Each structure stands twice: as structure tokens, then as C-alpha cells.
Amino acid sequence: xxxxxxxxxASLPSAFAAACRLSxxxxxxxxxCRVALVRRFHSERIWITLVSPTETVPRVGPEExxxxxxxxxxxxxxxxxxxxxxEPAAASEMRAVAMPLAVGLSVVLELRxxxxxxxxxxxxxxxxxxxxxxxxxxxxxxxSIEETEQLILDFMAEVFFAWWACLYxxxxxxxxxxxxxxxxxxxxxxxxxxxxxxxxxxxxSASTGADDVAVAALVGPGAELVVPLDAGAERMAxxxxxxxxxxxxxxxxxxxxxxxxxxxxxxxxKNSELVEQLHSAxxxxxxxxxxxxxxxxxxxxxxxxxxxxxxxHTSVLLLDLDRFKVVNDTMGHAAGxxxxxxxxxVLRQQCRALDVVGRxxxxxxxVILPMTKPAEAQVFVARVQSSLREMEQSSxxxxxxxxxxxxxxxxRHGTTVSSVLAAADTAxxxxxxxxxxxxxxxxx
Numbered sequence: 001x002x003x004x005x006x007x008x009x010a011s012l013p014s015a016f017a018a019a020c021r022l023s024x025x026x027x028x029x030x031x032x033c034r035v036a037l038v039r040r041f042h043s044e045r046i047w048i049t050l051v052s053p054t055e056t057v058p059r060v061g062p063e064e065x066x067x068x069x070x071x072x073x074x075x076x077x078x079x080x081x082x083x084x085x086x087e088p089a090a091a092s093e094m095r096a097v098a099m100p101l102a103v104g105l106s107v108v109l110e111l112r113x114x115x116x117x118x119x120x121x122x123x124x125x126x127x128x129x130x131x132x133x134x135x136x137x138x139x140x141x142x143x144s145i146e147e148t149e150q151l152i153l154d155f156m157a158e159v160f161f162a163w164w165a166c167l168y169x170x171x172x173x174x175x176x177x178x179x180x181x182x183x184x185x186x187x188x189x190x191x192x193x194x195x196x197x198x199x200x201x202x203x204x205s206a207s208t209g210a211d212d213v214a215v216a217a218l219v220g221p222g223a224e225l226v227v228p229l230d231a232g233a234e235r236m237a238x239x240x241x242x243x244x245x246x247x248x249x250x251x252x253x254x255x256x257x258x259x260x261x262x263x264x265x266x267x268x269x270k271n272s273e274l275v276e277q278l279h280s281a282x283x284x285x286x287x288x289x290x291x292x293x294x295x296x297x298x299x300x301x302x303x304x305x306x307x308x309x310x311x312x313h314t315s316v317l318l319l320d321l322d323r324f325k326v327v328n329d330t331m332g333h334a335a336g337x338x339x340x341x342x343x344x345x346v347l348r349q350q351c352r353a354l355d356v357v358g359r360x361x362x363x364x365x366x367v368i369l370p371m372t373k374p375a376e377a378q379v380f381v382a383r384v385q386s387s388l389r390e391m392e393q394s395s396x397x398x399x400x401x402x403x404x405x406x407x408x409x410x411x412r413h414g415t416t417v418s419s420v421l422a423a424a425d426t427a428x429x430x431x432x433x434x435x436x437x438x439x440x441x442x443x444x
Contacts, residue, residue, distance in 0.1 A: 015039075020108045026050065030060040033108065043090035045069070052080040061085070075103060148272040149237075152229075152265045153179045156239055159261065160225065160254060164242040170194060175238050182242075189240070192218050201226065203233050207258040209250050225250045227258045229266040236269040287337055288344035291358030296366050299356045300417050303370050304410045314370050314410045315377040318424040319347075321363035322402045322436040331397070339398050346387040350380060366421075374407045374441045381405060381439050402437035404428060413442045 019032030030048045037046050047061030047069060059066070069085040072094045086094050143151065149167055157165035164182035166189045168175035174191035200214040207227045210216050215226050219240050227239040239262070244250070250258075283295035291299065300316065307314045321343060328336040340363065347357045347365060356368040369377050388401050406428030408414065413423035423442035431440040 016108050027058065027060065029108065034060050037084075037094075041086070041090045041094055043087060045087035046090060046094075047085040049083040049085070050080065051083065143268075143272055145269070145272045145276055148268050149179045152237075152239070152268065153181060156227070156258075156261065156265070157181060157241065160241055160250070160258070161245045162225075162241040162243070163245060164222075166240050168192060168238040168240065170235060170237075178237075183245070189220060192238070197238065198235070201228050201238075203228075203230050203235055205230075207255045207262060209255065225254070225258065227262045229262050229269065231263075231266040231270045234270070236266045239265075285359040288341055288359050290344050290348065290365070291356060293358070293360050296356065296358040296360065296368070297417050299358075300366075300368055300420065303356075303368055304415060304417065304420065306370070307410050308415060312371050313373045313412075314368065315372045315374050316408050316410065316420050316424050317367040317369065317377060317381070318360075318406045318408075318421070318428045319365040319367065319403045320405075320428055320432065321365075322404055324363040327398060335397070339395075339401070342391060342395055342398075343388075343401070343403075346384060346391065350383040350387060355380075366424075374409050377407055378439070404431040404436050405439040406431055406442065407439065408442040 015036035016033055019029055019036065023029035023032055030050065034046055034048050037048075038044055045062060045065050047059055047066055049059045065087065066085065068087065070088050070091040071083060072086050072091050073082075073084040075082050084094070085091075149169070153165055153167045156162075163184050165180070166177050167179040168189075168191075169178040170176075171191075172194075174194050175197060176191050177189045180188055197215070197218050200212070200218060201208065205228050207225060208215055209226075210224045212226075216223065219226055222242050223240045224243050225241040227241070228235060229237040229239060241250075283291060285292045303314045306312060321339070324336065324339070327339055340359070343365070344357075344359065347367060351357050351367065352369075354370050356370075358366050360366050367380070369380060372380075384403065388403065391401055392399070406424045406426065408420050408423035408427060410420050414420035427440040427442040431438045434440065
């Protein structure tokens with residue numbers, strides 16, 4: 001008799017282990033264990049029940065006959081109990097090994113709980129690796145500042161399954177809400193006082209939850225995660241996330257992941273700013289902020305190509321500031337620079353959205369008017385001349401300010417950048433010889 005329990009249970013440990021390994025749910029686990037008991041004790045009328053305040057696993061076994069069963073074993077672990085019932089004929093044989101059976105099932109449940117926890121940790125690790133890979137892709141490609149802001153917001157909101165998210169960028173005394181998205185109804189967030197938030201979250205601070213009273217008071221109600229995006233000592237942005245769609249709280253793992261991703265996001269923002277600065281330096285006139293000669297020639301080539309392809313008219317105005325040398329000689333080069341800046345402002349204000357204005361060099365400017373004939377370009381000329389007369393009132397120190405202009409049209413006066421500019425230059429010198437403050441159109 002002393003050796004019967006081990007003999008009786010000889011085949012069950014491996015069957016229970018297989019059940020633990022193969023089952024995806026608690027119900028499936030119990031059913032596999034019950035099948036192992038049915039095979040071992042040659043009775044279909046065996047039931048397993050889990051009683052727990054947190055688990056809702058129905059009793060596993062045949063639909064009928066439970067009322068005639070005998071309780072074979074009951075094992076409690078905390079608030080959870082495992083019960084085994086069987087028909088009287090099988091119960092007598094099972095009773096001798098009831099406690100080892102219950103212990104075995106309890107061990108299976110414990111092992112399964114450990115496996116599930118480890119699987120959850122593994123899933124989190126895989127998820128974080130995927131998130132980091134997406135950030136690596138973001139860093140490896142060049143986007144504009146606006147595109148990068150939107151990518152960061154969308155990516156972070158989706159990683160944490162947030163109902164809403166807002167990316168704040170520093171602007172003067174505040175962090176202004178630059179990009180916002182929400183899956184439910186919510187008013188657009190208000191700016192955050194920059195100095196107060198920087199004091200509550202100095203550069204280098206980790207991500208924080210809504211339990212930080214000082215931060216919560218600044219970002220407003222509904223915010224549950226605040227992520228500083230710092231590139232070294234420079235704060236590039238602040239990301240604020242609302243509650244999660246899953247209703248789960250932001251825990252330690254989410255805070256750590258947010259910290260890792262925030263650094264990469266800050267570097268992506270910094271890179272996009274540097275790229276735009278380099279591009280601006282290569283295409284912008286430093287003094288006036290208008291396009292420089294290189295950028296103007298590229299845009300003119302594109303407009304000429306478009307005019308040829310679609311049979312459109314493109315007018316080009318070459319403008320020269322009259323008596324500019326007198327201003328430099330009598331008032332100094334600093335005054336001359338101020339005058340050039342004022343003229344650039346006038347030209348920019350009078351241009352349409354599709355027009356292009358730039359400084360070729362010195363006191364020469366170029367304006368490209370797509371889909372415009374020379375006669376129609378006179379409307380732009382009149383607006384500029386009127387604005388220059390108004391400038392005499394706002395900046396009287398410069399005296400009377402006038403422009404001589406030469407107009408050429410593509411494709412009538414040329415089909416290349418050099419030919420169109422040459423035609424406009426010839427018309428400009430004709431205007432100069434005519435007494436300045438005049439406009440001439442290139443000869444056909």
C-alpha cells in the first residue's frame with residue numbers, strides 16, 4: 001500500500017506539465033488536467049473547480065451528474081481553492097492520492113502564473129524593441145521640423161495607447177501647444193508657463209506621472225504622463241499624454257520606456273532644426289531674409305520648365321534701387337543695409353503666395369511672377385511704387401526711394417535662366433537710361 005500512490009501517479013506529472021505548457025487559458029489548463037485524470041482513473045465523471053475572488057473559471061467536467069459526486073480533494077492557497085470531485089466509484093481510488101493531486105494542480109497553477117508573468121515581461125521587451133526600432137528609423141531619415149513634430153506625437157501616442165497627446169515647443173515665456181491629437185472630445189490645451197515648468201522639471205529630469213502635484217497643476221487636468229524632450233541641457237519640447245485607452249495606469253515600465261524614447265525624439269527634433277538652418281543658410285540672403293541668387297536661379301529654372309510644359313506665361317522683374325550709392329556715401333553702409341531691408345519688406349508684402357522674391361546681390365532684387373504676363377505684372381509694380389511712397393513717411397531719413405525695373409517674360413524672351421535674366425537685365429538698363437524710377441519691358 002505504501003508504494004501505491006507513486007505508482008498510481010506515475011504518469012500524471014508529465015501530463016500536468018504538458019497541460020501547463022500547451023494551455024492558453026485557465027479553463028483549457030483545467031480541462032487538460034481533467035483529461036489526464038480521466039485517462040488515469042478510467043472515469044469520465046471527474047470535475048475540477050477553481051474558487052477565487054479574481055478568477056472566473058467555470059467548473060470543468062461533464063454537464064450532468066455533478067450532484068452525485070464526492071469531494072476528493074480541496075487545497076487552499078490564500079483566497080484561492082482547487083477542488084476535485086468524482087463519482088463514488090472513482091473517488092475511492094482517487095482519495096488515496098487526493099492530496100498529491102491537489103498539490104500537483106496547485107504547483108501547475110503557480111508555474112503557469114510565473115510563465116504568464118515572464119511572457120508579459122517578454123512581450124513588453126519585444127514591444128520596447130519595436131518602439132526603439134521605429135525611433136531609429138525616425139532618426140535615420142531627414143524630415144522638416146513640422147514633420148518631425150507630428151511623427152513624434154503620433155508615435156508616442158500610439159506606443160502608450162493614449163486617448164490624447166500634445167507636443168509643446170518653447171516660444172518665448174511659454175511652452176506653446178504645437179501639435180495636438182485626440183481620439184475623444186477635448187479642448188485644445190493652453191500654453192504652459194515656461195519658467196514654472198522648467199523649475200518643476202529641470203533639464204535632464206525623467207518622465208513623470210500625474211502624481212507630481214507641481215507638474216499636474218501646470219499641465220492641467222486630464223494629463224497623466226509628462227515627458228521632457230531634452231537634448232543635453234537644451235529642452236527641445238515637452239510631451240503631455242492623457243489617459244490610456246486600456247485604462248491601465250502609467251507604471252514604472254512605461255516611465256522608463258518614455259525616458260528612452262524621449263532622448264531619441266529630442267535628438268530627432270534637434271537634427272531637423274539643424275538641417276533647416278543649413279538649408280536656410282544655403283538658400284537665404286543673410287541681410288534681407290529673401291532668397292539668395294542660387295535659390296532664385298533654381299526657382300526660376302523650375303518656373304520656366306513649368307511654363308514650357310503647360311504653355312503658361314512667367315514674368316521676371318529685375319529691380320535696382322535708384323541712387324543707392326548716395327545713401328551709402330552720405331549716411332553710411334549701416335543705413336544702406338537698413339534701406340535694403342525695408343525695400344525687401346515692401347517686395348515681400350506685395351507678392352502673392354505663389355510669387356518668388358529674392359536679392360541677387362548689392363541693391364538688385366529679382367521677383368518671379370508665375371502665370372503672369374508683363375502687362376499684368378504692372379499691377380504688382382504699381383503696388384510696390386505706392387508702398388515705397390508710403391515708406392517715405394515712415395522712414396523719412398532715406399528721402400525719396402525709387403526703383404528702376406526691367407521685365408522679361410518666359411517663354412517669349414527666353415527659355416533658359418540665363419536668357420531670361422539677360423533679357424530682364426537689358427530692359428533694366430534701358431529703364432536706368434530713361435531717367436530712373438521707370439519700368440521697361442524687354443524687346444520681343
